[in-house]
Amino acid sequence: MDQQLLDRLVHATIGKSNVAGAVLHVTSGDGELDVISSAGNLQDDSRYYIASINKLFMSALILRLAAEERLGLDDRLADFVSEEVIAGLHVLDGTDHSRRITVRHLLSQTSGLPDYLADKQRDGRVAIADLEAGMDPAWPLEKVLEAVKTMTPHFPPGTPGTARYGDTGHQLLELVVEEVTGGSARLALQGVFDELGMRHTHVAGDSRDADSVPVRYKAREVDIGRFIGSTGNDIISTARDQMTFLKAFFAGRFWPKERLGELERWNKVFFPFEYGVGIQRFAAPPIFTLFRRVPPLIGHAGSVGSVAFYAPAKDVYFTGTVNQ
Secondary structure (H helix, E strand, O other): OOHHHHHHHHHHHOOHHHOOEEEEEEEEOOOOOEEEEEEEOOOOOOOEEOHHHHHHHHHHHHHHHHHOOOOOOOOEHHHOOOHHHHOOOOEEOOEEOHHHOEHHHHHHOOOOOOOOOOOOOOOOOOHHHHHHOOOOOOOOHHHHHHHHOOOOOOOOOOOOOOOOOOOHHHHHHHHHHHHHHOOOHHHHHHHHHHHHOOOOOEEOOOHHHHHOOOOEEOOEEOOOHHHHHHOOOOEEEOHHHHHHHHHHHHOOOOOOHHHHHHHOOOEEEEOOEEEOOOOEEEOOOHHHHOOOOOOOEEEEEEOOOEEEEEEOOOOEEEEEEOOO
């Protein structure tokens, strides 16, 4: 890998699958490799919506609190939230499992809770379909809780070998952060950005959002500003700032480096991804790579083609997006 090769790879994505822009930053752990390339309507320093990579940030907040022994990963969600929040949150086949949900379940996608974004709501609507259609509804946590309590869970919390990917768990972790720290998740996230010197990163929902490159869905731009500004944990960032965070995460800034292996308890979620404790794993099958050996990547991806992954076997990091 060098600058010339990366430029060719990134420029080759433009125009394919309605991709109007791409940026990719690649670095090695020893610092000998450090290249970034962009094309189309994205520049090296463009701000973009990172989508579900925000889960890695929320995981970092929770893991740091656990490492500091301010909470335990197997503590119950009910210990951190009000009765109003927990009552009727997870009722399956007439059995209320709400008080069985733990912090670990929420981090690892093993709570069984419905996904307020991708699962059908009681009225048959699917929130992600509304966003794709160009609608821009706000989804504050209160609305998430209201919707989830009317939806059917997938399985009891902690069912062995079972996980279901969704956004609900990491939204609920906001309440855990707030209870333990005494401040909002938004404030805690901004603290991480400040700590790491991520000057071009912020939680969505203010005037700086207008500086970001609009997300595209197929051939058109979509305005989802109300949605991402309402969650309290959606993030606008750059490939370079994402690299700063990613390297800090795997260097043990939030969870001891010698214990990172404890997070690698993988369950299948959707092909070809698996989920551990607050982190995601991508392992491409040989047919995807023309039978060339490609090492597994761990970190997180986002629904807009955003990536923040580490390849331990090669000690190489990747961040960027195709913003589609």
